[in-house]
Amino acid sequence: MSGPSAARALAALVLLATRPAAEENRAWPLALSLRGPLEEVVLDCGEEGRTRIELVLLPGETLELVVPVPVRPPGGAAGLARLVPPAVELRGGGAAVVQGWTLLSPAEDWASLPPGLRARPRPPVPGSALRAGAAELALVALAFVLGWGGRRKGVLGPAAGLGAGAAVLALTLARAPERAVVTLLEGDLGSGAWMAVRGARDTLEGVAGALERRPAGGAIEFRVRVEGAAVRTAARAPGAELFAVRPLADPERGAAGPFGLGVLDASWRRGADGRWRAEDGEPPAWLQSGLPAGVEALLGRRGPLEAAVWLRVAGPGAADRGEESD
Amino acid sequence: MSSGWAAVAWALSVLPFLAERLGGESLAIPGASRAGLVLLPWIALAGLPRRSAAPGALPWTATTAFVLPPLALGAGLDILAGAARGEVLGRCLVGGTLVALLALGAELAGEAGRRLHAVLWLVLVPGSAALLAALAWIGAPGTGSPPVLLAELACCHPLVWAHRAARAEPLLGAAGGLRPLLLVGLLALAANLARRLPARAGRPG
Secondary structure: OOHHHHHHHHHHHHHHHHOOOOOOOOOEEEEEEEEOOEEEEEEEOHHHEEEEEEEEEOOOOEEEEEEEEOOOOOOHHHHHHHOOOOEEEEEOOOEEEEEEEOOOOOOOOHHHOOHHHHOOOOOOOOOOOOOOOHHHHHHHHHHHHHHHHOOOOOOHHHHHHHHHHHHHHHHHHOOOOOOOEEEEEEEEOOOOEEEEEEEEEEEEEOOOOEEEEEOOOOOEEEEEEEEOOEEEEEEEEEEEEEEEEEEOOOHHHOOOOHHHOOOOOEEEEEOOOOOEOHHHOOOOHHHHOOOOOOOOEEEEEEOOHHHOEEEEEEOOOHHHHHHHHO | OEHHHHHHHHHHHHHHHHHHHHHHHHHOOOOOOHHHHHHHHHHHHOOOOOOOOOOOEOOHHHHHHHHHHHHHHHHHHHHHOOOOHHHHHHHHHHHHHHHHHHHHHHHHHOOOOHHHHHHHHHHHHHHHHHHHHHHHHHHOOOOOOOOHHHHHHHOOOHHHHHHHHHOOOOOOHHHHHHHHHHHHHHHHHHHHHHHHHHHHHOOOO
């Protein structure tokens, strides 16, 4: 290979290696036929995770169900046909037949969204990563010291271990788990497309449509609860950030505020010249990122900071629509 | 297990918590089960064969007691992160019992069964784990999954079970933990028998 060719190949490799990972859907719908008696069905996808379906099906009762499965088909939807269906484990003695992969409904299909809108950066997830507290670690260390002192004194060591174990568990579970969810409504007035992004750490309830995991790869567990006609789906990936992304149909139908998305508590408007209006102040840096240059933009927040719904709209006339909320 | 190895195992089991706390998200292992991470060094080291004269050896009850506080911390964090309580409890019960049985086997072997226990432990725990890993790499290039026979053998292995537990993989409920428990139980039983056999053989008449 000549010098310039080698340099070009190396540059291409470097570009590939440093390019941010493209968004990847991890919730692919799989159709199942279930026959009771069944209490639990687990679709095992190995290292990619699993889908756990909790339900009560009586003997002879049948149910057709479409559930998300956390596989990673090469090339997206086109690669689904080449995937081996997940292994099925049952509890209850009934039967489960995998009917095959299905398509996301139009209301959930993020592939229909413009690439520019889909590629906008995801919002920062509130709360910090779950980690051991100082008090818990101190108790674990104290238990070790006590156990070390009593390691050859009959029941003293085991008793210290048992007692400390119970105390550590109680202390850890007494913490209120952080379940903060961030919601961002994205709009592109040029194409008229909208999408809603919901993000949370570790666990995200009410998953519909596509699901992204950050960092990419890794395992995800879907927990699907079937209660009568209601089907509730939650995704879990300890230590990771999860984002549910779905198209937002016709937001203009709402009641008040710009685009019918509610009255904004704070808003920031940018002209086509790229300057933010002085009277609005400076918007949060993360909310500004990913906006296309040379077009008007409206950013906003609805609700208090800890439970806010954010708005990020770009396109002709966006700044003027923001004045509706003033 | 000697007191020194118990201290090493304890330090290794607490290390992930300290790394997460001091190093932040850059040192965290996303998607891992913290209870599983605690169990991994204990299952690897609890059954270490003892030396002929082992003044610092811990009774199996003390070894198991050292596991409990970090295991409880890991279990609590797993539950807070959204793991099902039953699944975490099952993982802790199987893992704790594996540690206890491995430590019990080393203790039961005593002086007379020490050599046999050492050979069995070396073959069944670290040796076969290394063999399984090597065969899986050779047997399944590019596919990422081992042949069926190896996969079945791996299901019985305590270290493979611990590895799967640390990765928060599905453990197939009680059946998933039953096979490694059976294997480690047989190891303890063999150690106990090996200790008694020479004593019977040495009896007069």
